[in-house]
Amino acid sequence: MTDPTESARHAFAEGTTPPGSGHDREPDALTRQVLSTVRGDDERLRELIGGLVTHLHAFVRETRPSEDEWLRAVDFLVRTGRACTERRNEFILLSDMLGLTSAVDDVNHTxxxxxxxxxxxxxxxxxxxxxxxxxxxxxxxxxxxxxxxxxxxxxxxxxxxxxxxxxxxxxxxxxxxxxxxxxxxxxxxxxxxxxxxxxxxxxxxxxxxxxxxxxxxxGPVGELLRxxxxxxxxxxxxxxxxxxxxxxxxxxxxxxxxxxxxxxxxxxxxxxxxxxxxxxxxxxxxxxxxxxxxxxxxxxxxxxxxxxxxxxxxxxx
Ligand SMILES: [Fe+2]
Incomplete structure (x- = not known):
């Protein structure tokens, strides 16, 4: 059986830098490495996830969140999910408040x-x-x-x-x-x-x-607005x-x-x-x-x- 850790080591040995040495890595080498794993038969899914990875990585390089800020962001998303019920969708509300719902509406109704x-x-x-x-x-x-x-x-x-x-x-x-x-x-x-x-x-x-x-x-979206x-x-x-x-x-x-x-x-x-x-x-x-x-x-x-x-x-x- 293949040891996943060993596989990863081999993968990184093939011309990429191992994790943990980010200061040695070209700015977009990590992004390219993640994008190389975006595979599968669904072409549209590859396009969407590839675009998401590219933009999220660019966001991190631009804004340089601290680890504490990252954990607060994850906690915010967890609480947003927990605030959803049969009659309330806090994620849709978050999308609305960030203008994302209107952006999706705009590109779909020309x-x-x-x-x-x-x-x-x-x-x-x-x-x-x-x-x-x-x-x-x-x-x-x-x-x-x-x-x-x-x-x-x-x-x-x-x-x-x-x-x-x-x-x-x-x-x-x-x-x-x-x-x-x-x-x-x-x-x-x-x-x-x-x-x-x-x-x-x-x-x-x-x-x-x-x-x-x-x-x-x-809920959490109200906290964000305030x-x-x-x-x-x-x-x-x-x-x-x-x-x-x-x-x-x-x-x-x-x-x-x-x-x-x-x-x-x-x-x-x-x-x-x-x-x-x-x-x-x-x-x-x-x-x-x-x-x-x-x-x-x-x-x-x-x-x-x-x-x-x-x-x-x-x-x-
Ligand atoms: Fe309304």
């Missing part, structure tokens, strides 16, 4: 400039009840306290042609910044809905204006996900214009094209959408890019 930009899904999506177009989605105490609002727009392709049969999934926090899953006062499915568009591609629903809210700060002097707030928003035949699905937000946290969203998800005013509604709008008393109205059109098969002309009519 398209025509007229397409509505995507934005991260966030941790609060859950299956929503189908509702008739125009329904009230606020069914909890927020309807008595909050600012009533109608959110409306059209779902079209990138040339402005309406998309019939598009399914719009919406979810939002209430007037105190809580989702139904965080708040015993809200019925299940509150401030959530699935709508299906008709031939005009129009959508509209009645609700209350959502409030800005903090991400959870009672250590960095960062606030945990997300600007007020409604989440939207749209699916339509022949088109790329879109997950995005509409953010309330004027929110004080638009320029410093803790999750780095704001894009200019996703900001819309919640403006005082007028009489015409009140009649059109069946609103009584003071209310706000937000208009947000959604333009979907054609699906890849349609883009190549394969299935486009």
């Amino acid at each position: 398209g025509p400039p007229t397409m509505t930009p995507s934005s991260v899904e966030g941790p609060f999506h859950s299956p929503a009840p189908p509702r008739p177009m125009g329904a009230w989605i606020a069914e909890g105490p927020e309807l008595r306290r909050g600012e009533r609002a109608v959110v409306h727009g059209r779902i079209t392709d990138c040339d402005g042609r309406p998309l019939a049969g598009a399914v719009l999934d919406v979810w939002q926090a209430n007037d105190t910044g809580l989702y139904d899953s965080q708040d015993d006062e809200q019925p299940d499915g509150n401030l959530r809905a699935l709508f299906t568009t008709g031939p005009d591609g129009a959508y509209w629903f009645r609700t209350v204006k959502p409030a800005s809210y903090p991400v959870p700060t009672d 250590a960095l002097g960062r606030h945990p707030m997300r600007p007020a928003h409604v989440h939207l996900r749209v699916e339509a035949a022949g088109h790329r699905s879109l997950t995005t937000h509409v953010f309330a214009a004027g929110d004080p946290y638009l320029g410093s969203d803790a999750a780095f998800a704001v894009k200019d094209a996703l900001v819309a005013p919640f403006a005082p509604g007028d009489e015409d709008t009140a009649r059109r959408f069946g609103m009584d008393g003071p209310f706000l109205q937000a208009e947000f059109d959604i333009r979907l890019a054609a699906a890849p098969a349609a883009e190549t002309g394969g299935t486009r009519a």
